[in-house]
Amino acid sequence: MARELQHGATIWDVARKAGVSITTVSHSLNGKGNISDATRERVRSVAAEMGYVADAMARGLRNSRMNAIGLVFRSLDSLGNYGPNGVDVFMKLAGAAAAETLNRNLGLMLVPDLTRAPLPPFSLSLDGYIVFAPHLDDPVIALLEKRGIPYVSWDRDPGRPGFRNWVAHDDAASTLIVLDHLAAAGAVSIAYVGGTDRNAWNFDCEAAYVAWCLEAGAEPRIHHVPERDGVEGGQEVGARILADGLPGAVFCLTGRHATGVAQAMQERGFSIPGDVLVCTGSDSEHSRQHQPPISALDVDIPAAAAALVQQLVDVMDGAKEPAPVLLPARFLERESTRPQTTPSR
Amino acid sequence: MARELQHGATIWDVARKAGVSITTVSHSLNGKGNISDATRERVRSVAAEMGYVADAMARGLRNSRMNAIGLVFRSLDSLGNYGPNGVDVFMKLAGAAAAETLNRNLGLMLVPDLTRAPLPPFSLSLDGYIVFAPHLDDPVIALLEKRGIPYVSWDRDPGRPGFRNWVAHDDAASTLIVLDHLAAAGAVSIAYVGGTDRNAWNFDCEAAYVAWCLEAGAEPRIHHVPERDGVEGGQEVGARILADGLPGAVFCLTGRHATGVAQAMQERGFSIPGDVLVCTGSDSEHSRQHQPPISALDVDIPAAAAALVQQLVDVMDGAKEPAPVLLPARFLERESTRPQTTPSR
DNA sequence: CAGCTACACAAAAACGTTTTTGTTCCGTAC
DNA sequence: GTACGGAACAAAAACGTTTTTGTGTAGCTG
The missing domain is CATH 1.10.260.40 (lambda repressor-like DNA-binding domains)
Incomplete structure (x- = not known):
């Protein structure tokens, strides 16, 4: 047939x-x-x-423009998991970016990993790339640089201070918002749980946390868990935190860690938000579904996608001098950090 | 520069x-x-x-294979919204499909709408398509047929009974699971809320509902709301349902409608699940975040993506005789349909 | 009326592959 | 000693565009 x-x-x-x-x-x-x-x-x-x-290929061959850009998720690559529960930010971004590129008559290609051989067929023929959450000295970015393929990144590569084509949330400001909120809700000692990926998000949030503690005269309580350890990793770190004494609040960067921490606390008989507040810097299915639902920093995905695509197009056209774009974040207060109104017992 | x-x-x-x-x-x-x-x-x-x-384009030009497939979301197109809150199924499928295609050294292109002009540049040069939730006599499918581009669909096009290259959940069986569950939880009269998109999902679920009612000797209580009306549409239909008398349960196909129905019930002083059970056939952020969380049929996205890509590759190779694939669904029981254990007042 | 310009279109080159068809060389069989 | 065949490679065509260069005609100028 x-x-x-x-x-x-x-x-x-x-x-x-x-x-x-x-x-x-x-x-x-x-x-x-x-x-x-x-x-x-x-x-x-x-x-x-x-x-x-x-025919797109004949046209592309002739004028070396294929009218499509690539989207590569670095942190997902390191997570090794593309059927994500709890990392839906990425997929929403893909959808928003697809809508944005359509408006400009560009195609959007999902490229899982650019460094793994064999290379996805025409990953190197794309007109440009959006790199989501590059690592320190990210090899994907090195490859793009070497090939002369234009790109922008979500979050900067911490190893390339001179590179200015990136869009990100203002992590420092966001961290302060969260910490101030927790303090206002009555937390005195606030523990911090970051990931181990060496990306700007982890670096900047931790730096902001340390600065905030210094300002507030509090002792920093910093813990790290590999991103891929997910909820289980969160449970372990929750135990470690408790070993140092119950804090007033825990701020976890990832939603899955926050969920694990919350579980660890609750299993040991502490109530949330009664005894300890928990919140996360990155919303996820886990944090939403947890009981009680966990407060989170929220991301305006469509705005991020629009900014990224716009900046990439600018870079491809060589039109404007690149400049970083900082987006504001919004704090989504849920029950896990809400001052109690109804008596729980 | x-x-x-x-x-x-x-x-x-x-x-x-x-x-x-x-x-x-x-x-x-x-x-x-x-x-x-x-x-x-x-x-x-x-x-x-x-x-x-x-070079991928030169190679593609020569042997008219570009080693990439397209993914087009029909129901999202009709929703007119790619920055979806509450339709995260689609984006998860995109991620899972991307992972699946990588394993086969194929690229995955997100194509928003194939019928809107101007056409995304090389949408017609792709090797094949996965069409998500085609409408009755879907024009996208007509276009693909006319161009001779191989495709498979998630859910069948109800207007093409002879076409067999599709993957879907067993909607009839899933509907029965839900209805039996509601009946077992004590609901006598069960109202049904479907969408107005003319796709197989709406048709099959409604048919199964009618058959179940016939079997159970119950009077069907069928309502329809346009998908795009979302939560507000659900609120309106909730009011309409109540006008006919409080049912024991409401089964809404979409999560956003279910959320609206639940809100309407609660605003009028009825408790969920105390006075009326509510559940949905399609999980969404809305249904998860609602208080109480709304029970839903759950979808094994990675399995669906794998089946779709596998079938598309088969079709492209002309290898096997096509045969529909039916996937089982799982019922996620949440508080909205759970028999009460803790007294609510 | 020679020469120039503007106009409207055609021919041909180029993009980087894959594949079909040639070519050369060499060893072997008759 | 000529014919044959296969091995190892080269030349050229083809894929469908875009762009550069070319060509012929008409209108105008001096």
């Missing part, structure tokens, strides 16, 4: 039917060259009637 | 450096032709050393 791949009409078919050369067809459709209005219109109607669409 | 787009090495560069013709390079790398082992190995090492990767 060999499938008959019937290719669409080519530029030759259109030329023949319109009684002109292929040059004229190309020029007519692309608004170039010197064609009389009558001819141009006739060619256009013939093309439309035949449903002619220029 | 014109960016210097430095193209990678071409097959000519490799040929020159290895002292052979481009034919020999191509054959060496692709394991074709009649090349001595010594030459083949030498060419390969030269190519590797230069970091040569065959």
